[in-house]
Amino acid sequence: MAAMTRILAVANQKGGVGKTTTSVNIAVALAQQGLRVLVVDLDPQGNASTALGVEHNEDAQGVYEVLVGAADLGEVLQPCPEVAGLLVAPATINLAGAEIELVGHENREFLLDRAIQGYLSDVNQAGEPLDYVFIDCPPSLSILTLNALVAAREVFLPIQCEYYALEGLSQLLRTVEMVRAGLNPNLEVTAIVLTMYDGRTRLASQVLEEVRAHFGPKVLPTVIPRSVRVCEAPSYGQSVLTYDPSSPGALCYREAAHQLHTLTALSNSGTR
Numbered sequence: 548m549a550a551m552t553r554i555l556a557v558a559n560q561k562g563g564v565g566k567t568t569t570s571v572n573i574a575v576a577l578a579q580q581g582l583r584v585l586v587v588d589l590d591p592q593g594n595a596s597t598a599l600g601v602e603h604n605e606d607a608q609g610v611y612e613v614l615v616g617a618a619d620l621g622e623v624l625q626p627c628p629e630v631a632g633l634l635v636a637p638a639t640i641n642l643a644g645a646e647i648e649l650v651g652h653e654n655r656e657f658l659l660d661r662a663i664q665g666y667l668s669d670v671n672q673a674g675e676p677l678d679y680v681f682i683d684c685p686p687s688l689s690i691l692t693l694n695a696l697v698a699a700r701e702v703f704l705p706i707q708c709e710y711y712a713l714e715g716l717s718q719l720l721r722t723v724e725m726v727r728a729g730l731n732p733n734l735e736v737t738a739i740v741l742t743m744y745d746g747r748t749r750l751a752s753q754v755l756e757e758v759r760a761h762f763g764p765k766v767l768p769t770v771i772p773r774s775v776r777v778c779e780a781p782s783y784g785q786s787v788l789t790y791d792p793s794s795p796g797a798l799c800y801r802e803a804a805h806q807l808h809t810l811t812a813l814s815n816s817g818t819r
């Protein structure tokens with residue numbers, strides 16, 4: 548049987564909802580459990596690369612080089628220095644130009660898919676299959692995000708517990724439908740995580756209820772609390788799991804990772 552690698556696009560076109568924090572911390576938690584994990588930083592801001600402590604200055608090779616065909620994915624990967632079993636495809640500022648450069652490129656929605664599938668088939672042949680690929684998307688529905696939605700089987704959706712949380716979601720869900728209808732019929736929103744929860748506000752618990760009513764069991768039971776340690780960690784080039792492993796944020800991300808991992812058994816009907 549072919550190795551089964553779960554490929555998840557961590558997406559929400561709304562900015563600052565916790566996409567990067569979620570990608571990074573869930574990936575670290577799974578790698579710390581002994582799984583083999585790749586984080587693809589698809590955001591020119593390079594926040595995931597920063598948090599995972601990998602080089603991503605202008606001279607570093609990254610996802611940009613992969614998309615424009617100047618490098619293979621395997622050539623740009625860097626190991627996360629803090630966590631064994633975790634690889635990172637860094638984003639440099641060059642990626643900001645990709646949008647324009649790829650206009651008119653044939654198959655421009657499939658570039659990341661090809662790169663990831665090529666890499667996965669290499670590591671499978673080498674007997675070192677990956678368990679997870681997380682693609683940290685930028686806050687837009689650009690060609691970069693489209694590449695992620697075509698490359699992934701699952702959409703992992705972080706939602707911030709605040710008033711405007713559900714606004715704009717319909718746009719993302721429509722985009723997912725559009726991708727399903729044409730470019731990637733296997734795509735599915737499989738998991739939702741609520742982030743930056745502040746239990747002291749009524750609003751936060753209302754958002755929580757509303758999201759659970761709407762999405763049911765796709766919503767991970769564990770909610771990520773708003774926590775200072777979570778937002779401090781990246782400035783030390785770390786995830787909260789390595790920066791302060793016993794903080795509430797770290798505990799919750801570890802639980803959420805476990806829940807995401809066990810979702811496989813329930814919903815894993817895809818073939819890729």
Ligand SMILES: Nc1ncnc2c1ncn2[C@@H]1O[C@H](COP(=O)(O)OP(=O)(O)OP(=O)(O)O)[C@@H](O)[C@H]1O
Nearest residue numbers: 562563564565566567568686743772773774777778
């Ligand atoms: N649980 C949390 N508690 C406190 N701060 C958090 C938490 N999660 C994320 N943050 C902070 O909120 C900000 C936005 O988070 P993050 O960068 O993960 O969102 P994003 O969706 O990736 O943003 P962008 O759309 O810009 O890529 C960051 O400063 C981050 O440190």
Ligand SMILES: [Mg+2]
Nearest residue numbers: 566567590594
């Ligand atoms: Mg981000």
